[in-house]
Amino acid sequence: MYKSKRKWLIVIIFLITLVIISAGLFVSNPTFASIYPQLFSQSNQNEPKLDPTSFSAEDLSTNEASEMAQNSLEQWEKKILKGANWVHLLYQINSEIDNGVILPDGKSMPSSYLEEGWYFINENGLVEKNIVTLRDEFETIYQQSVLSGSTEYNLTFEDKMDGAEPYKLKLDRGFTQYLMEVDALHIPIKYIDITNNNKSIKEFSFEEIYETPIQENQIAKPIQSAVVVGLFDNETGEMITYRKLLKCVTGEQILFEEWHLLIAEILPVAPSSVLDVLENVK
Amino acid sequence: MSWINFSGSSDAISAKMVRKLGTTPAKWAADIASYTDNPPITITLGWTYFSATEKCGSVIKQNIQGGARSVQKKETANGIFVTTMSCSSTRYGKSAGKHEYKFGGNTVRDDWYQQDVIP
Numbered sequence: 001m002y003k004s005k006r007k008w009l010i011v012i013i014f015l016i017t018l019v020i021i022s023a024g025l026f027v028s029n030p031t032f033a034s035i036y037p038q039l040f041s042q043s044n045q046n047e048p049k050l051d052p053t054s055f056s057a058e059d060l061s062t063n064e065a066s067e068m069a070q071n072s073l074e075q076w077e078k079k080i081l082k083g084a085n086w087v088h089l090l091y092q093i094n095s096e097i098d099n100g101v102i103l104p105d106g107k108s109m110p111s112s113y114l115e116e117g118w119y120f121i122n123e124n125g126l127v128e129k130n131i132v133t134l135r136d137e138f139e140t141i142y143q144q145s146v147l148s149g150s151t152e153y154n155l156t157f158e159d160k161m162d163g164a165e166p167y168k169l170k171l172d173r174g175f176t177q178y179l180m181e182v183d184a185l186h187i188p189i190k191y192i193d194i195t196n197n198n199k200s201i202k203e204f205s206f207e208e209i210y211e212t213p214i215q216e217n218q219i220a221k222p223i224q225s226a227v228v229v230g231l232f233d234n235e236t237g238e239m240i241t242y243r244k245l246l247k248c249v250t251g252e253q254i255l256f257e258e259w260h261l262l263i264a265e266i267l268p269v270a271p272s273s274v275l276d277v278l279e280n281v282k
Numbered sequence: 283m284s285w286i287n288f289s290g291s292s293d294a295i296s297a298k299m300v301r302k303l304g305t306t307p308a309k310w311a312a313d314i315a316s317y318t319d320n321p322p323i324t325i326t327l328g329w330t331y332f333s334a335t336e337k338c339g340s341v342i343k344q345n346i347q348g349g350a351r352s353v354q355k356k357e358t359a360n361g362i363f364v365t366t367m368s369c370s371s372t373r374y375g376k377s378a379g380k381h382e383y384k385f386g387g388n389t390v391r392d393d394w395y396q397q398d399v400i401p
Contacts, residue, residue, distance in 0.1 A: 100345040145340040152340040173368035181307035218346050
């Protein structure tokens with residue numbers, strides 16, 4: 001009896017130790033914190049904070065909303081992330097914020113552009129190679145990147161990164177994960193069904209209200225909240241639109257980012273122009 | 283990165299960090315610090331430039347400048363908060379800057395960056 005209790009005590013101590021060690025692994029980069037703890041804590045104190053209590057009680061539970069978005073996304077993924085195929089996605093990206101990117105020719109990259117991606121999905125449903133092009137409607141290329149093997153190339157900036165691995169294509173560009181993070185902070189998400197051009201659409205929206213207005217480095221005026229909207233096609237599960245507006249303390253609203261899905265298709269073979277670019281980076 | 287005995291008996295140290303913010307979703311920060319240690323002493327230190335860059339795969343989505351700094355102190359630090367842009371592949375955050383330390387007519391500069399995945 002005594003031996004049995006002692007055995008359980010050892011097991012419990014071992015599990016507690018394991019939990020403490022695991023938690024330590026998830027703390028932000030320990031190097032910076034350990035070499036200079038005072039500066040590390042100062043920068044944490046400067047973080048913007050949300051005020052989740054200022055939302056009305058009539059909003060839906062976030063769990064319910066994020067699960068609905070996740071279900072739509074999975075419906076779309078089943079259809080499009082099929083192995084040994086090319087996925088072609090074309091988005092219109094709009095913004096009123098200067099992205100600060102200076103292109104090699106010395107010109108600023110526009111805030112609004114088309115983003116066209118060709119992604120080869122392997123048998124495991126992961127992207128094995130891709131070509132992503134930021135361009136205008138007249139085929140003027142702002143940036144072009146390639147993933148080939150374990151290397152990612154930025155052909156525009158003649159830059160490359162090694163160590164890349166096949167990854168899961170985020171068809172919603174990270175929106176569902178965003179909803180989950182919002183959920184974790186107990187911010188209510190509003191959900192409504194709307195109809196547009198005889199198309200049934202699910203609309204998710206939420207507002208992040210900051211405890212105190214925050215200064216974003218690329219925006220002159222302090223921001224008091226961010227309003228986010230995501231639209232899914234009810235029939236296909238496709239996420240078709242995303243919008244993030246920043247509300248300034250002055251009442252002005254700035255479009256931080258908006259995207260519209262223009263093309264989503266799967267093809268057995270990519271066009272020769274795409275394959276040629278891939279071939280040339282080898 | 284550090285220079286042992288840069289100012290006689292003290293070390294000059296440079297640090298950078300990329301971190302996802304815990305209190306707000308869809309935000310990350312690039313941090314930079316220049317300081318002296320073993321023991322800390324007051325010298326002229328800072329950086330000649332500091333920037334935060336967000337990439338989606340290898341495409342550069344945004345690049346925010348944090349400016350230069352040169353102060354007479356034992357340490358100085360700054361951070362740039364970045365709202366993430368949507369991304370279909372892997373998102374990276376990069377904190378870049380050239381640290382600068384001056385003491386007794388001697389100046390050293392160190393240009394490097396820290397890049398990490400932003401989930």
